[in-house]
Amino acid sequence: MSARGASLKGLLLVVLLVSNMLLTKEGVTSLPICPNGSINCQVSLEELFDRAVKLSHYIHSLSSEMFNEFDERYAQGRGFIAKAVNGCHTSSLTTPEDKEQAQQIHHEDLLNLVLGVLRSWNDPLIHLASEVQRIKEAPETILWKAVEIEEQNKRLLEGMEKIVGRLHFGEIGNEIYSQWEGLPSLQLADEDSRLFAFYNLLHCLRRDSHKIDNYLKLLKCRLIHDNNC
């Protein structure tokens, strides 16, 4: 009697185990991230924004650190900051300069601006990553960051294009970007001028990366959390 009971239990256990395995396997095959009812399984807009914000945060942290390192090492006592008020190459892009402006601008336009700024940095970042190697005794941390920022900027641009595409804008302002003409200044023979060119570029990079980060956080709160972050 007990033996029969035991065998019955064993059978039941096996059945349960098998069914569980099957179920588990089924779970693995399906993608939980995939939103219900979507035709193409996509990453949600919220997730896209999350990633974009994380990335922009990271890029700005890097550029900020890089600027500070450069400032400490090369710009002390040279009064670069006074000269740096001449502006950045992206200043032609009119971006919101305070909270009100940022809130008034349509998110579509703001996104396009972000894209424009990101694109505007594609070129200078490539050159920065290569030219920064020529700075005398450039610390490894600066070199590494220049390369890293360049790569991450590309990734962020991809992600932003995806977000813009997801939002189904009628027309993506593909051509919005500002040309950088600063390569010769990075290659100047005069060290002081050259260092200032780097200083200014890094200063602008820090500013623009912060802008992008700030706008993206703003957009995330507006589009995903309905201004209630």
Place this chain on the structure above:
Amino acid sequence: MKQGFISSFQIILQLALTTAGLTGQSYPGKPTIMRCRSLEKETFSCWWKPGSDGGLPTNYTLLYSKDSEEKIYECPDYQASGPNSCYFDKNHTNPWTTYIITVMATNEIGSNSSDPQYVDVTSIVQPDAPVNLSLETKTSASITYLWAKWSPPPLADVSSNSHVYHYELRLKPEEKEEWETISVGVQTHYKVMGLQAGVKYVVQVRCMLDIGEWSEWSSERHIQIPSGESPPEKPTIIKCRSPEKETFTCWWKPGSGGGHPTNHTLLYSKEGEEKVYECPDYKTAGPNSCYFDKKHTSFWTIYNITVRATNEMGSNVSDPHYVDVTYIVQPDPPVNITLELKKSVNRKPYLVLTWSPPPLADVRSGWLTLEYELRLKPEEGEEWETIFVGQQTQCKMFSLNPGKTYIVQIHCKPDHHGSWSEWSPEMYIQIPTDFRVKDMVVWIIVGVLSSLICLIMSWTMILKGYRMMAFILPPVPGPKIKGIDTHLLETGKSEELLSALGCHGFPPTSDCEELLIEYLEVEDSEDQQLMPSHDTPSKNTKMIPKETDSDSGRGSCDSPSLLSEKCRESRALPSALQTQDVRAVQENTGAKRSWETQCIASEQKTLLFNSESAKSSTWPAAQLPNNHLPMFAYHSTVEAHKIVLSTANVNISPVLVGNEEKHQSQYSITETVHDNMEKQREMENSKTDQSTVQVKQNRHSDKSPFLNPKLMDYVEVHKVRQDEEPTVLLKHKENNGKTEKYTVPGTSKEYTKVSTVVDHNILVLMPDSRIQHTPVSQEPAMETSQNLQQGQAEKNMSYCLTVPSDCKRETSGSEYMDPSSFMPSFK
């Protein structure tokens, strides 16, 4: 004045001298005219210094004559200019006359005159210093100057105020040494120009008449020259701060601007713009600040800010301050901090902290992202524990110490740049102790229970202490060596006994044991010899060493592990042991201390018997044979004594009695009742042989099982009859019959039946009918050896009594009983 002081002092001194010694009395010493001075050339005064007064009251008289006259006059006024002075007022002063002045000191003995002083009034003029010097700084035509005012020196005679003084003024910066002297003229005020701004000056004046000398300098006056007469110093922009990333404020520190009201203007220009703007709001953020409202605040733009300080004299501009508002955000501290204690599932309290971002900061729109950091410490603690919590606005804190009050503070910071806010006000939270009390209760219960268990255990230990005692100190086996010195045995030194057996080394090794065995084998050969215990010196007795070492060293032999090992050995290899000589086996185990001591005890007993009992005057070798059990198969020579063994077992009864009281052995003995009786009888008994006394002692102490053999004293096996049924005749020494049930291990012979009582002190015991299979030798008992064998029997019995079950041999089997098998009692 000074001179007046001095002279008065001298008078006092002279008076003192006068009173001190009258013997030194003489005419007074010569006075000296110190000086004559005219303040305003219309009057004058003269002061003198008295000489020694000669010990007597002295009068001073000033006498003068004029150069134009012969007449001698006396001083017109001794009072006005103080003591030892003479004031010549206007009427007595003639500027065109030279006065010849002498001072005469007079006392009772005589008089003495000073040298004459010629005084020309015009030449002795020196006014007092000017008074009421006052200073102030004035500004006219944007020039600061020093305005000094003073008054001419006051005069006693008001009518003479018309004198014209010339004044001099001197000044210097406070920290300098050199004076700058300025001739003022006759006016009593002066305007000092070209002084250093911001420097503190010291000023003095003095005066002089048209003739005579300068007065003393007046008392010092100090004045701070304000620096206001130059353009203001550069202001410094201290800092700019944006509390919410929407507006910002800049503060500056004005430079020292002098006495003039200074206007500060903040000017700024923005990156990429040429235009310079002025601060939109000087008021909102308080003095020396500029508030930029939302309209005027741009981000990612560098502001070039300067502050211009302006006064009448001109203006000065601060160094430019470059500000990107993005990087100067410093929020206000978080608000609405709540501390809440919650209990987790396992009843441990944890702290839940919640807070809100500062009201100004708009974190909802995503424009500003704040990160938080909190810190906490116990109220009395020194060091803060800081925890960065990121963007969340709540935090759970675990593992806080109960019963302590914690202080919690939170601050916040924008996500990338800017700085930490101030810490929020301190919040206090008391972590309750009641959670801990519950724990404590549990621990107390556990503690009480465990102590109770301990108590019970120790109680049972005490109750069963005898068993423990027996474990530690098992009974002593009987003696097995012939020819050992009685006295040595009496001293109870096991070491010596051992040494007597030829074992000198410690710890006893196998060699030692072998030695013993050899020795015993030798003895065995003498088996049949009857040797007097003391008067026949054998080779054995020669071996008795003189050393009286204690048995401390034996311990190494006795370690429980060793013993138990022995036990195991003996059990494991019974055959090997069985093939050995029985006595040898006995000796083997005898190497163990407990055994040995027992041996001593029993041997001692035996010897006592020998000495006392007339029956056994000789020492029979038969004492040694093992009488544990019948073991006929092993030793033929011993066989002869097997009968004795069985009978000897009977004699154990008192031992049993003694032991029975403590050990619940398998031997049921009905002795106890008799025990007391025996004791009483013993007490009464006139016989005071040693053994009896010992018995009494033992009984009273009731402790040592070793001494039990001594109980044997009063029971002797009188005779063993082997004819029809095995019968033991017990004889009580004290003439007391006993009815006991004797159970002998191994033999399984219980002499329970009292057959007869013969001659009042002989008890005839018969074996229990149930156990009839006891192999008993047909040989007649050797009565002479009975007593000696008793010792052995005792020994065995005592062992048996302490045998633990695991090591106990199957006693019913007719095999020899390995004494080592009793050892595991130490286990």
